[in-house]
Amino acid sequence: MTTLHPEFVEYIPRELEEGILYISMKYKTAGHKCPCGCGNLVFTPLSPADWQLSYDGYGVTLTPSIGNWNYDCKSHYWIVNNKVRYASRWNDFEIDMVKKKELRDKKQYFKKRRKRNFRNWIYKILSLSCFV
Numbered sequence: 001m002t003t004l005h006p007e008f009v010e011y012i013p014r015e016l017e018e019g020i021l022y023i024s025m026k027y028k029t030a031g032h033k034c035p036c037g038c039g040n041l042v043f044t045p046l047s048p049a050d051w052q053l054s055y056d057g058y059g060v061t062l063t064p065s066i067g068n069w070n071y072d073c074k075s076h077y078w079i080v081n082n083k084v085r086y087a088s089r090w091n092d093f094e095i096d097m098v099k100k101k102e103l104r105d106k107k108q109y110f111k112k113r114r115k116r117n118f119r120n121w122i123y124k125i126l127s128l129s130c131f132v
């Protein structure tokens with residue numbers, strides 16, 4: 001089983017070493033070399049709409065799974081406690097479904113956020129007008 005050791009860095013380096021999961025809290029992103037050996041670099045932005053990272057002092061877990069369907073290898077795996085756990089390979093239909101779902105989730109997330117910002121703005125205006 002492939003292991004990815006977490007390394008907390010300020011910047012993700014240009015050259016990534018195999019077997020290391022680079023994590024930049026500052027830029028809210030993680031990067032690693034595809035564990036299948038194809039050499040492609042995989043970057044996972046960390047946010048509620050992208051990937052969530054948990055670190056217990058030893059092991060790092062990334063959710064949801066990572067699907068490299070834009071690469072030839074099309075590998076699909078989970079990173080659980082520093083271990084790469086391969087999931088089933090995607091077929092074209094599944095890739096299509098997941099891509100659509102992700103787009104939908106993302107749109108929803110940003111829509112919610114916009115709504116929240118708008119609400120905060122209204123509250124601000126209302127609370128300001130109280131002092132007038």
Ligand SMILES: [Zn+2]
Nearest residue numbers: 034036038073
């Ligand atoms: Zn690969």
